[in-house]
Amino acid sequence: MIRIDFLGTGNAFTPSGRLHALTLIDGNILIDTPPTLITQLRRKGIKTSEIEHLLFTHWHADHTFGFPFFMLERKYISDPMKEHELKIYLRPGGKKKLSSLCNVGFPGSLEEIGDMAEWREEEKLEILGTNWNFERFAVCHTPETDPHGYELTHNSGIKILHCGDSGPCLEIEKRAKNADVVILEMGMPDIGDFPYHYTPSDIVKFSNKFPGSLILVTHNYASSKNFSEGFQPPILPKEVCQLEDGDAIEINQNGEIKIIKNS
Numbered sequence: 001m002i003r004i005d006f007l008g009t010g011n012a013f014t015p016s017g018r019l020h021a022l023t024l025i026d027g028n029i030l031i032d033t034p035p036t037l038i039t040q041l042r043r044k045g046i047k048t049s050e051i052e053h054l055l056f057t058h059w060h061a062d063h064t065f066g067f068p069f070f071m072l073e074r075k076y077i078s079d080p081m082k083e084h085e086l087k088i089y090l091r092p093g094g095k096k097k098l099s100s101l102c103n104v105g106f107p108g109s110l111e112e113i114g115d116m117a118e119w120r121e122e123e124k125l126e127i128l129g130t131n132w133n134f135e136r137f138a139v140c141h142t143p144e145t146d147p148h149g150y151e152l153t154h155n156s157g158i159k160i161l162h163c164g165d166s167g168p169c170l171e172i173e174k175r176a177k178n179a180d181v182v183i184l185e186m187g188m189p190d191i192g193d194f195p196y197h198y199t200p201s202d203i204v205k206f207s208n209k210f211p212g213s214l215i216l217v218t219h220n221y222a223s224s225k226n227f228s229e230g231f232q233p234p235i236l237p238k239e240v241c242q243l244e245d246g247d248a249i250e251i252n253q254n255g256e257i258k259i260i261k262n263s
């Protein structure tokens with residue numbers, strides 16, 4: 001059984017009812033560390049020390065600024081005896097960026113950050129101790145953030161495409177053909193031309209191109225469906241699922257996908 005939890009589904013502005021986009025795979029693989037990460041894990045009843053693998057997509061604050069809190073909490077609260085291993089998968093140069101972030105946030109408290117984890121920069125790798133391997137791929141987002149997505153393949157053959165932050169992108173479309181589930185961001189509404197984010201009309205085009213894939217929309221610019229203020233959720237094809245915070249999917253050994261709505 002595969003389980004993917006969406007602990008947050010908002011874009012950088014955390015629209016009403018949403019925390020920053022955050023994906024947790026099988027309870028121990030986390031993609032990115034948004035500023036509210038600790039709160040999101042606590043709500044789910046997960047300790048930071050249970051996270052064994054951290055995958056980074058790019059260097060925007062809504063995906064990284066929770067890192068110093070995560071490491072400090074591990075050091076002093078969840079794993080003071082250093083009993084739990086942590087592997088961090090990121091692009092070359094990322095370790096330096098995250099180390100400076102820790103030094104800015106908690107000077108003097110996280111100087112040993114380099115030794116608190118195993119840092120892996122490979123573009124494709126088996127995630128040891130899990131049933132997953134990944135291939136990292138470049139996406140179309142603010143170039144200064146070195147943006148990437150992850151094609152995650154389970155031992156059973158199930159493929160999940162986590163596209164990070166990206167606008168419409170040939171590399172995503174190439175990989176979407178073979179993916180069972182595509183996790184797409186929808187960071188901007190249809191109020192202009194935004195090459196670095198999908199808009200609702202981009203999502204509709206994508207869905208028409210890949211009618212067989214389950215498309216899950218996160219990093220949403222719109223408020224949660226229960227809120228009347230802010231941007232309202234757009235109407236999208238029924239094959240597209242606009243995730244809400246706390247939603248999850250489960251995939252059984254026959255490849256059947258169940259969407260579990262939080263509310």
Ligand SMILES: [Zn+2]
Pocket residue numbers: 011012060062063165219
């Ligand atoms: Zn973002």
Ligand SMILES: [Zn+2]
Pocket residue numbers: 058060141145165
């Ligand atoms: Zn971004």
